[in-house]
Amino acid sequence: MTETVCVGAIAGSYGVRGEVRLKSFCADPEAIAEYGPLTGDNGASYSVTLTRPIKNGFAARLGGVATKEEADALKGVQLFAPRDRLPATEEDEFYHADLIGLRVVDTGGTEIGTIRAVMDHGAGDLLEIKGPGLKNTVLLPFTRACVPTVDLAGGKVVADPPEGLF
Template sequence: MTDRVCVGAISGAFGVRGEVRLKSFCADPEAIADYAPLYTEDGSRSFGLQITRAVKEGFAARMSGIDSKEEADALKGVRLYADRDRLPSLPDDEFYHADLIGLTVVDPGGKVLGTVRAVHDHGAGDLLEIHGPGLTSTVLLPFTDACVPTVDLAAGRLIADPPEGVFP
């Protein structure tokens, strides 16, 4: 597990007074402000955050130390991370994406199928992007109870029972 979890991203400036356009990755999008201070990926900068209003595809927000449109524009594309201990605990059957990335994927017989490279959510449910031995490209596996019956974070693995034909 990592000490910080990605909770949002800046998609550019909003207006001319230093506000940013913010996209939240939180289950409750407005809760992103509760997890401040937020950090850049490398941890070199931190920001206080105040959401000023909802806008199309996110929020307009004020970030500490950002006072001009130019400063806000310079942050476009920056992903924001919160300390894990500021995030809420999850039920046993829910996981932060950051915890799934890097897990070894094995089949029910124990054969290694690969490693989780990323978790994608396109609106119809999460997909695990898996790459591993014998794969010429990544495989997308639905993150459902049927396809992934067991996630063992302590052991660093998940057991996958993929539909036939997904893995060679």
């Protein structure tokens, strides 16, 4: 498990007074302000104050950012919170960061590949799997039927993919 988890990203500036457009990746989007100070992938630390909801996120003030130019320069910066500040997960609930990099084996124990990403396009999560015998990545539905076992301690998931997927 990682020591930090990506909880949001800066999408650019908002207005002319140094506010930023903030995308929250949290289950409760407003909770991103409670996990601060957040560390950017640029190495800087930011306190976060949400000022108002806007389309696709929030307008926010970040500590140390006072001008539109400073806010513009932060576009694309990902924000991370220490894992111990985040709420504990419930049974059958996982942080995406914990799943990425896990080995994927089939129900017979044969290694299929590793999880490269977890995607959610609205109809449920998909695991992007890259494997040694695969020309392209494969998207596996992250459901109890297709992934009956997640073993974080063992560093693997057991997959029962639909026929013909691999």
